Amino acid sequence: MLKKVLLYAAVALPVAFSAFAAKADRLDEIKARGTLICGTLGTSEPFSFQDRDSRQLVGYDVDICKIVADSIGVEVEYKLLAVAARIPELDSGRVDVVAANLGWTPERAGQIDFSHRYYVTPQKLLVLANSDFENAEDLAQSRIGATKGSSSEALLKERFPEARVIGYADSPATFLSLQQRKVDAQFASELVLVRLMNQSPEGSPTRIIEESLFDEPWGLGVRKGETALLEAANAALDETETSGEAQQLFDKWFGADTPYDLTRSFTIGPIEGASN
Amino acid sequence: MDLLTADQFQQLLWGMRTTIILFAVSWVMAFALALVLVVVRATEYRLCRWFVDGFVAYHRNVPLLVQVMFWYFGMPELLPENVRFWLYDHNAEFSFAAIALALGSSAYVAEDIRSGLRAIPNTQFEAASSLGCSYLQSMRYIVVPQALRISLPPLVSRALLLFKNTSIAMAIGVAELTYRTREIENMTFKTFTVFGIATVLYLIGTFTLMAFGSWLENRTRLDRKAAAK
Numbered sequence: 001m002l003k004k005v006l007l008y009a010a011v012a013l014p015v016a017f018s019a020f021a022a023k024a025d026r027l028d029e030i031k032a033r034g035t036l037i038c039g040t041l042g043t044s045e046p047f048s049f050q051d052r053d054s055r056q057l058v059g060y061d062v063d064i065c066k067i068v069a070d071s072i073g074v075e076v077e078y079k080l081l082a083v084a085a086r087i088p089e090l091d092s093g094r095v096d097v098v099a100a101n102l103g104w105t106p107e108r109a110g111q112i113d114f115s116h117r118y119y120v121t122p123q124k125l126l127v128l129a130n131s132d133f134e135n136a137e138d139l140a141q142s143r144i145g146a147t148k149g150s151s152s153e154a155l156l157k158e159r160f161p162e163a164r165v166i167g168y169a170d171s172p173a174t175f176l177s178l179q180q181r182k183v184d185a186q187f188a189s190e191l192v193l194v195r196l197m198n199q200s201p202e203g204s205p206t207r208i209i210e211e212s213l214f215d216e217p218w219g220l221g222v223r224k225g226e227t228a229l230l231e232a233a234n235a236a237l238d239e240t241e242t243s244g245e246a247q248q249l250f251d252k253w254f255g256a257d258t259p260y261d262l263t264r265s266f267t268i269g270p271i272e273g274a275s276n
Numbered sequence: 277m278d279l280l281t282a283d284q285f286q287q288l289l290w291g292m293r294t295t296i297i298l299f300a301v302s303w304v305m306a307f308a309l310a311l312v313l314v315v316v317r318a319t320e321y322r323l324c325r326w327f328v329d330g331f332v333a334y335h336r337n338v339p340l341l342v343q344v345m346f347w348y349f350g351m352p353e354l355l356p357e358n359v360r361f362w363l364y365d366h367n368a369e370f371s372f373a374a375i376a377l378a379l380g381s382s383a384y385v386a387e388d389i390r391s392g393l394r395a396i397p398n399t400q401f402e403a404a405s406s407l408g409c410s411y412l413q414s415m416r417y418i419v420v421p422q423a424l425r426i427s428l429p430p431l432v433s434r435a436l437l438l439f440k441n442t443s444i445a446m447a448i449g450v451a452e453l454t455y456r457t458r459e460i461e462n463m464t465f466k467t468f469t470v471f472g473i474a475t476v477l478y479l480i481g482t483f484t485l486m487a488f489g490s491w492l493e494n495r496t497r498l499d500r501k502a503a504a505k
Contacts, residue, residue, distance in 0.1 A: 084458070087465045111465035143364070148446070148455070154463050166369065166449035167459065173447070176349055182364050 027072070027228040030096055035077045038065035039095035042080035046191075046253045046260075047101065047119075060253040061099035064118050064237075067245070068097065068220070071236035087111060090223050097233060098221035104271045113226065114219035114274060115233045118246075120266035121189040122212035123156075126178065126196060129205040133185065136211045139163065145174040145183035147192075155214050156187055171196065179204055189216070194260050217271045241268040280469060284460050288470070291456030292477050298374055298442045298452055299481075303435060305378035310385035314393060315415055317386070328386070335383035340376070341444050347376040348448040373445035381438045388434060392427030393419065425496050432489030436482050453477060 030036050040048035040061045048059040057078050069076035079095050086102070089095050090112060103121075104114045125144070127133045133142075141162045146153050148167040157165050168174040171188055175196050178186045186193070193208050200206045220237075222230045240246040246268050254262040280288070317328040335343070348369065352360050363371070396419050404414030424431075443454035451459075457474040461467050 084461065084467070087467045091467075105463070107463060108465045145449070148458055148462075153459065167451075167455065168449050169447040173345075173349075180349065180353070181361070182352075182368070 025228055026093075026096060026223065026226040027232055030072060030074055030229070033074070035075045036065070036069040036072060037077050037079055037094070037096045038069070039079045039081040039086065039089055039098040039100060040065065041083065041100045042078075044101060046258065048099070060119065060249065061101075063249055063252075064220070065097065065099050067240055068233050068236045071239065072232050086221065090221055093223070096222075096229065100221070102218055102221045103216040104219050104274060106273065109274060111224065113222045113224050113230050114271060115222060115230060116237045116269055117217035117219050117266065117271045118237050118268050119218040121191060121216050121218065122265070123187065123214045123216055124190050124193055124212055125209045126175075126186040126188070126193045126206050127184065127209060128178065128181070129200075129207045131184070133209065136209055136213055139185050139209075142184035143182070144185050144187050145177045146187040147171045147174055153187075159213060178206070185209075187213070190262070191254070191260055194262075198259060215266075217266075219271060219274075237268050280460065280464070280466065280473065284464070284470075285473070287456050287460060288453065288473060288477065291451060291453040292481070294370075294450065295439075295442050295452040295454075296481065298370065298377070298445060298450065299439045301374045302377035302381060302442070303438055305374065306381035306385050306438070309378065309382040310389055311420070313382065313386040314389045314420075315412075317390060318393065318415070319411075332383040332386060335380050336387075340380050340441060341447060343380050344373055344376040344444055344448060347372040369445070369448050369450045373442075373448060373450045377438065377441060377445070381434065381441075384434055384437075385431065388427045388430040389420075389423055391430070392423035392425070395426050396422050425498070428489070428493050428496065432486065432493075435485055435489070439481055439485060440478065 040057070040059070042048050042050065042057060044059070044061075046059050047061040048057065050056070051058045057080075062078065065078065066076050079089070081089055081095070081098070081100055083100070086098050086100050090098050097115075098112075099118075102108075102112075102114065104117070108114075125133075125136055125139060127139075133139055140160045143164045143166060144156065144160070145166050145168055146156065147170055153165060153167060156163070165187075166177070166183060168177060171186075171192050174183070174186050174188070177183045179201070186196070188196075190208070190212070197206050197208055220233050222233065237246075240249065247264060250262075250264045251257070254260045254264075313328050313331065316324045319325070351372070352363065352368070355363070400418055400422070401414055404418045409418065442452055445452055446455040446458070449455075453474055457470055461470045464470070
């Protein structure tokens, strides 16, 4: 009995892995279908989240998808994805592009193709306001909390090999650990940290260490080898930069009228180090 | 199918090591505590029974994740500050995860042993006392060994559950197998490969436990010699 089960498993696993062999040109398929299926997270304000009043999916990522679909000349259809499901959904072809906090790294670029960067997030450290930490280097040997699933976690370990990096389930849990001084600093994207800093309890305010440890470029994810689709996406993104729409879009979601009050420190364009 | 680098594979093995240690530590604690619970529960004193019933009810009805969160985020706040910071410097994540997992499992283990205990006829107890055994002696030498034998199959499945439940420790940053898996998946996007390998590692662990359980069952079977003939 056991032997049989093992045998089936041994046969079934590789078959399952190879099931998503590449299909011919995705862009043609999208045009024929008339819709671009775009995977986003749906839980990541202000990139992709449900608007409180209209109950519609809105956000920066959502708008970017719409722009790409408009440029191809098709409707856009959104599909909500969990973080861990992003790549399998893309590989299996259930979504055409993924706009879901995809930070570019050379290693990840070996699995999927990245479009031009459409967002760049500085990764910073949040500390308690009354702590002695001034510069990022002061934390080189500290305990640093990060959210499991943030792509720069590995880079943080490389930069501070003597630090102890602890990955928590989500940013509120990491923040609680910071408040309870289980960790000396919280490592996350500036955006997350600004929000947490603003929400800090009055009795224990926090501050962000100015120096950015890394700038993480985000791109749209496209299945490997779909060159035509990738080029169409890049063309659409580049067009928003030249038309000024990119700046408007940034200000709409991150600018002075938002709780984040950020200024744009990047332009849409090819990711440095990437081949596209 | 893309393979992992040797370094990444080694990280998975480190995760497996943490998983095994976490399982072993929590299982030993859970089992010891469960035995105490069972003996206390079996006494005549109503207060003791209420206490154990309450303990079991809490740990069976509150989600394990919440228990882990409570031990990590809630409990330390009750400790004096210097003790707390000493703990944070000494892998508090692992210790609190082990405590929470052990307490959570002990309630189930205690119930499994207790059902074994109830299968032992009361006459065994009476026989033991007539031979001059005290309550603890008759428990220790007569009743509990028999009850454990009966409880062995459910205990094995409890151990399997605990082995897999160690992944909950990931929520508070214990770098066990699932933690490492997610970390490497997130770094490389080789989702299928890394989860596939992790599945195989978990299966190796659980199959080993199952094999050990069967061996133990065979070894402790009373009619072993009779069956051999």
